[in-house]
Amino acid sequence: MTCFPIDLVREQFPALADQGRIHVDNPAGTQVPRRVADAVADTLLHHNANLGGYFATSREAGAIVEQAHKDAATLFGAANWREIVIGPSMTALTFHIARALAPTFSAGDEIIITGMEHDGNVAPWLVAAAHRGCTVRRVPFDAESWRIEPAALDAVLTPRTRLLALNYASNLTGSINDVAALTARAHQVGALVYVDAVQFAPHGLLDVAALGCDFCAASAYKFFGPHLGVLWARADLLRDLTPEKVRPASNDIPWRWERGTPQIELQAGLSAAIAYLDWLGAQSGDATDPRTRLANAFSAATAWEATLAQTLIAGLKSLPGMTIHGITNPNRIFFRVPTISFTHEIIAPATIAKHLAADGIFVWSGNNYALEVVRQLGLPEDAGVLRIGLAHYNTAEEIRRILESVETAIR
Ligand SMILES: Cc1ncc(COP(=O)(O)O)c(C=O)c1O
Numbered sequence: 580m581t582c583f584p585i586d587l588v589r590e591q592f593p594a595l596a597d598q599g600r601i602h603v604d605n606p607a608g609t610q611v612p613r614r615v616a617d618a619v620a621d622t623l624l625h626h627n628a629n630l631g632g633y634f635a636t637s638r639e640a641g642a643i644v645e646q647a648h649k650d651a652a653t654l655f656g657a658a659n660w661r662e663i664v665i666g667p668s669m670t671a672l673t674f675h676i677a678r679a680l681a682p683t684f685s686a687g688d689e690i691i692i693t694g695m696e697h698d699g700n701v702a703p704w705l706v707a708a709a710h711r712g713c714t715v716r717r718v719p720f721d722a723e724s725w726r727i728e729p730a731a732l733d734a735v736l737t738p739r740t741r742l743l744a745l746n747y748a749s750n751l752t753g754s755i756n757d758v759a760a761l762t763a764r765a766h767q768v769g770a771l772v773y774v775d776a777v778q779f780a781p782h783g784l785l786d787v788a789a790l791g792c793d794f795c796a797a798s799a800y801k802f803f804g805p806h807l808g809v810l811w812a813r814a815d816l817l818r819d820l821t822p823e824k825v826r827p828a829s830n831d832i833p834w835r836w837e838r839g840t841p842q843i844e845l846q847a848g849l850s851a852a853i854a855y856l857d858w859l860g861a862q863s864g865d866a867t868d869p870r871t872r873l874a875n876a877f878s879a880a881t882a883w884e885a886t887l888a889q890t891l892i893a894g895l896k897s898l899p900g901m902t903i904h905g906i907t908n909p910n911r912i913f914f915r916v917p918t919i920s921f922t923h924e925i926i927a928p929a930t931i932a933k934h935l936a937a938d939g940i941f942v943w944s945g946n947n948y949a950l951e952v953v954r955q956l957g958l959p960e961d962a963g964v965l966r967i968g969l970a971h972y973n974t975a976e977e978i979r980r981i982l983e984s985v986e987t988a989i990r
Contacts, residue, residue, distance in 0.1 A: 606968035647846035677703035686712030804852030880971035934988035
């Protein structure tokens with residue numbers, strides 16, 4: 580795609596029609612294309628039944644749910660759609676898995692969390708560690724590269740390491756880890772690797788086969804879908820671990836991991852979000868393979884986002900008193916997602932956020948649940964940072980207005 584079809588893209592998202600609202604709260608949740616809302620409504624209006632019946636609406640709902648798992652498998656690069664578990668959120672799914680893994684840990688075993696984690700990939704492991712008497716070890720991110728360096732991981736891996744909780748892309752600094760390399764190291768000592776891909780998934784194509792990890796979790800509402808969490812896990816783990824479930828529920832994977840009645844209409848929305856990405860990929864060629872179309876979608880989106888991010892970073896850097904907490908070197912722009920966090924030497928993040936909100940610019944301030952990151956940065960936990968998170972539907976004109984508003988906020 581030589582020219583990103585930004586107008587066509589924006590037309591897909593009804594929320595973007597209002598030019599007075601600039602949506603750069605994307606790391607906390609993206610807007611949805613119309614087709615996502617349509618799919619949710621169509622399911623509720625025409626295919627609304629519980630699963631497992633002989634009648635038409637029940638069979639239609641069952642087909643929607645199975646299709647959502649198949650579509651998610653395509654998005655994650657999973658060969659087997661039964662390795663996809665869908666639940667209310669990444670956090671809920673991670674607590675669920677941690678609860679099932681805990682009995683496999685023994686006192687004195689070690690769990691590693693990184694300095695880049697969102698608490699959704701920390702708290703579940705802290706609870707599991709506390710239950711089993713495991714030691715929690717921390718691996719900091721590198722102050723220069725903003726990533727987890729393999730040598731730093733090596734320093735904490737031991738034969739007792741049972742699990743590495745690994746962030747793919749930080750929801751605060753935006754930096755992207757070399758998950759495949761770090762996973763390979765953890766596997767050398769026999770540890771499982773649980774990857775939090777929530778912030779990578781809206782910006783790059785997941786490929787669990789290439790990553791080599793054991794678990795990989797994302798949130799559909801961060802990649803233009805409805806409020807759902809999606810987990811890929813190795814089939815043997817899903818079969819061998821014991822989930823907490825009601826007795827009559829199926830013991831087959833993935834259903835044994837999906838507690839209670841699923842959010843069937845939202846799963847239809849998940850399929851529609853992935854269909855949107857497929858559509859985006861189809862704008863840049865006539866690839867017949869769905870993975871190639873998704874790869875095309877993300878490479879076009881990434882190139883567009885990188886240009887916007889560079890303009891935003893350069894503009895913020897030119898303002899007095901600013902510290903950007905993340906990669907700013909344009910040569911390393913592809914080592915980050917376009918989530919840019921900063922602090923000002925005098926004006927508090929919340930003050931700047933309120934000023935931006937009044938100008939119709941939607942951002943988040945605070946620690947954004949990235950407690951580990953804020954602590955490593957030595958920032959006050961409540962105040963945190965001001966975070967501007969771009970998506971592929973943002974524009975250069977929006978960046979100009981954001982910079983103008985930030986400048987007046989700190990004046
Ligand atoms: C990196 C990261 N991990 C996990 C989560 C939690 O996702 P969910 O809201 O689906 O539980 C978030 C949410 O912001 C996140 O940014």
